[in-house]
Amino acid sequence: MPQVYNPFSTFNFSNRNCFLTGQPLTSEEEKIQVFPQWLMSSFYLQDKPFKMLDEHVSTYKDLKLPCSAAINNDYLEPLEQEVAAAFDKGYERIKALDDLKLFQWAGKLLYGIIFNEIQAGIRQQHAQGEEFSMSQAIIHKFTHLHLMLQSINLPLVFDEFKPFSLEIFKVNNAEDVFGYRDEINTLTFSLRVNDFGLIMCLQDNGANGRYHKEVLEKIAGQTLHPIQFEEVNGRFFYSNYLFNRLPEYNLLPVNDTLYLEAMPLRGISSKPLFDHWVNKTYGQVLENFWKNWGFLLLEIIKNPEQPMSYLFDAEGNFVPADKISLPV
Template sequence: MPAQIYHPFEKSNFSNSTCFLTGQKLQSEEEKIQIFPQWLMSMYGLEDKPFKLLDESMATYKDLKLPCSAQVNEAYLEPLEAEIAATFEIGYNAIKELDEQKLFQWAGKLLYGIIFNEIQSGIKLQHAQGEEFNISQSIIHKFSQLHLMLQSINQPVYFEDFKPFSLFLFKVENNEEEFGYRDEINTLTFALRIKDFGLIICLQDNGANRMYHREVLEKIEGKTLHPIQFEEFSGRIFYSAYLFNRLPEYNILPVGDDIYIEAMPLRGMSTKPLFDTWNNKTYGQVLESFWKNWGFLLLEIIKDPEHPMSFLFDADGGFKNADDISLPH
């Protein structure tokens, strides 16, 4: 039977009685999956830790769930989860051999799960105030494109000669107990720093952020990073994802039982660069947030506004070895 694309944003279908991935009716509202998988929560004792939603309400990690058909979960999501869990258990060397699309699907499902919970929370809040739920068209566009891509998990959906994402993977000298997670749902950017690795994915940029940072990547790819170096690079990516000013468009091409997704050129009709102008003061504010563990303040970071503080590169632009970094505790 030909693949049927499900479009939850067309009818704002975010109820707990419908499978998030397929739109099929569920047997009961108890048919749900954890957004943060149980193996990850158990590894870092996350179940009862607080997770702050955009409306400032607090949930716990284990509260965050997605309505999902038991059949879809068993056939598609559990095998993906098991493969990711086994790979993460081994660490960096196994992850770098994994098909990048599986990392994209796994991270995308997690981030979409948070988006789904944020939307449900927003709908409840606005209904309580007697208002219709309202969300910007550009955000709906991004979220629905991500949902389309996620259907490659359970359907024969193929990306035609492109990757919808930029993925960055590094070996990192992490503290074993530390769970480093960060996301930005408006730009669909995800970062995870655990075990002996750090992973960042821009989920909807067609590889633009990888191209934008290619000179930095040439110097650091394949190197082992200190956690503060990984956070610095993360800060660069999260900031450039914010500067990225295109909404990617796609053609959907059904061919027999398969669906092919073709990316339209990002440049489109505009002569404007793909990224807005980099501002070191704003970047410094991002770094201050990413370096919170080490207590560096904005004034220190941008003491020289032309050359913000860096632990990745020395004054001549050369890479600093992780072993040479000493930091205040």
């Protein structure tokens, strides 16, 4: 029977074990890049600063994961090649890609950042003579993300559910733009490059996609202006912060296959899946996502009932990208 690996049970985040299987490595040099080489080369990221949660600044190329050469060659490299080819062709190809592969790809990247953050946290705590600790809720999410990543190398099947919300949009991006965001506590990921933007909530069983159903129906098939994509992005990052369930899963081995089944999100709690949406807080999120355009919170929530929007006009109709005029 296939063996799953859980690094959180022993808190093993050393560079001597493969991040995906836990197998001992031959040397500490057996590593892969968190941001794949093809992505760093395409957008000249290698030496760009990458800010960690403890405020220290690393570079993109410094973020690495211990990984056995066999796992990398047999599973991760083929996945990278497939995703890289789709990126290269743009929106239509990304849209056609199996979304489970996009989930595995984004999940590996996000988990790579988490792994580096945990390593930094452990070093910092030990230097202060303290034990490293994390909240149980966060460990719960990260453990499940790591389990799901093993669908890359094990016969692990998601039983009639998707553990994520994924939205892909065609976007009029400027050339060479690399718009990356993540929020590791909520496992939210977004990337705006080439002629598309994608948003993923990696551990919500599709709840955020359903929450924004009305908005998504109105903008379906439209090409978005970057400011519109960032508005959708802000909505998803904020709603995933409001999402108040910790999804539970059952792992069922059947012969040589592992079936992962999702427990109902409603569970035993009678409260709604999402906490109350507060426009002022959403406005703060939007201010951050609209930094490039210099909008301030006061402008965004001038009308607290109806925050500023570049997606919809006052009547709630979609605003075509070419009709958008931004202050210079």
